[in-house]
Amino acid sequence: MIVHLIARAKGPIEDAIIHSLRQVVGAYSLLFLTPGKMIAARDPGGFRPLVLGRFGRAHVVASETTALNLMGARLVREIEPGEILIFEPNSAPKSIKPFFRAPTTRCVFEQVYFARPDSRVFGHSVQASRQELGRALAREMRGIEADMVVPVPDSGVPAALGFSRESGIPFEVGFVRSHYVGRTFIQPAQVLRDASVSLKLSPVRETLEGKRIVLVDDSIVRGTTSRKICRMLRRVGVREIHMAISSPPIISPCYYGIDTPQRDELIAARRKPDEVRRFIGVDSLHHLSVEGMLRAAGGGDGTVTKAASDSGYCAACFTAEYPTSTPDFE
Numbered sequence: 075m076i077v078h079l080i081a082r083a084k085g086p087i088e089d090a091i092i093h094s095l096r097q098v099v100g101a102y103s104l105l106f107l108t109p110g111k112m113i114a115a116r117d118p119g120g121f122r123p124l125v126l127g128r129f130g131r132a133h134v135v136a137s138e139t140t141a142l143n144l145m146g147a148r149l150v151r152e153i154e155p156g157e158i159l160i161f162e163p164n165s166a167p168k169s170i171k172p173f174f175r176a177p178t179t180r181c182v183f184e185q186v187y188f189a190r191p192d193s194r195v196f197g198h199s200v201q202a203s204r205q206e207l208g209r210a211l212a213r214e215m216r217g218i219e220a221d222m223v224v225p226v227p228d229s230g231v232p233a234a235l236g237f238s239r240e241s242g243i244p245f246e247v248g249f250v251r252s253h254y255v256g257r258t259f260i261q262p263a264q265v266l267r268d269a270s271v272s273l274k275l276s277p278v279r280e281t282l283e284g285k286r287i288v289l290v291d292d293s294i295v296r297g298t299t300s301r302k303i304c305r306m307l308r309r310v311g312v313r314e315i316h317m318a319i320s321s322p323p324i325i326s327p328c329y330y331g332i333d334t335p336q337r338d339e340l341i342a343a344r345r346k347p348d349e350v351r352r353f354i355g356v357d358s359l360h361h362l363s364v365e366g367m368l369r370a371a372g373g374g375d376g377t378v379t380k381a382a383s384d385s386g387y388c389a390a391c392f393t394a395e396y397p398t399s400t401p402d403f404e
């Protein structure tokens with residue numbers, strides 16, 4: 075769509091890009107290559123990350139800092155929300171901010187799940203933020219009794235570590251994970267998602283049998299993957315499962331580039347909390363609060379304490395409060 079707008083615009087390429095992006099509402103982090111220029115652009119809300127790096131004399135632009143690390147480039151800085159950077163040979167990059175100022179709306183789900191733990195996103199270590207999400211959840215679940223904290227690998231691992239350290243309940247590796255199967259909630263069909271879970275995770279009976287566990291995961295989307303995992307745990311003799319989710323219930327779809335399902339497929343949008351607990355098959359089900367999540371995503375330093383709309387984050391899939399107008403095709 076953006077390329078189409080640019081193709082119809084007149085004038086030099088920078089002007090065509092600015093003219094086109096002024097007509098677009100929502101999330102984008104873009105890189106354009108022309109025969110003589112490289113142009114990077116981030117939307118005025120800054121939904122998605124975008125960083126600038128240096129590799130010798132070359133400039134590098136990437137979504138996540140881990141890409142810079144992998145190629146041996148040095149992080150220079152985050153490209154700011156609403157900033158356009160124009161790179162030309164033999165000159166310093168030119169920065170312009172041609173959009174009206176907008177509230178910052180960084181996607182909090184990047185910290186919860188999407189970004190790689192070895193990245194820094196929005197100025198914070200993703201690994202540290204996820205551990206802090208787990209610590210915050212342990213504080214909100216104070217008094218829970220269990221023999222061990224078990225993560226759903228791999229995305230639940232940092233939060234489970236944080237939970238274990240905060241609660242004092244020992245951390246155990248309860249699953250062996252195959253690394254050859256992709257993210258299950260993005261698989262297009264239920265039958266593929268089910269097959270992926272069984273192929274991906276194998277519970278360790280010797281560790282789990284007869285135990286009361288806190289099972290830590292980052293989020294619940296449809297609930298079908300969690301249900302399958304819990305059935306596997308019951309089959310190896312787990313006595314009690316207390317499911318601890320390091321984000322609030324997902325009640326609304328994302329319109330900012332993440333392929334989450336429509337509302338009627340989101341289990342928390344359709345069922346009451348106790349119905350979700352029974353569907354998944356756990357003894358208790360706990361979610362981190364919106365406030366706890368926003369505070370932890372902000373780096374755990376207590377600077378983010380207000381409602382989602384004041385935090386500098388988008389949390390719309392958890393609150394249904396969208397920072398922009400949304401399409402009405404549901």
Ligand code: SF4
Nearest residue numbers: 181183328330388391
């Ligand atoms: S709706 Fe959710 S996934 Fe989408 S940008 Fe907002 S926080 Fe991120």
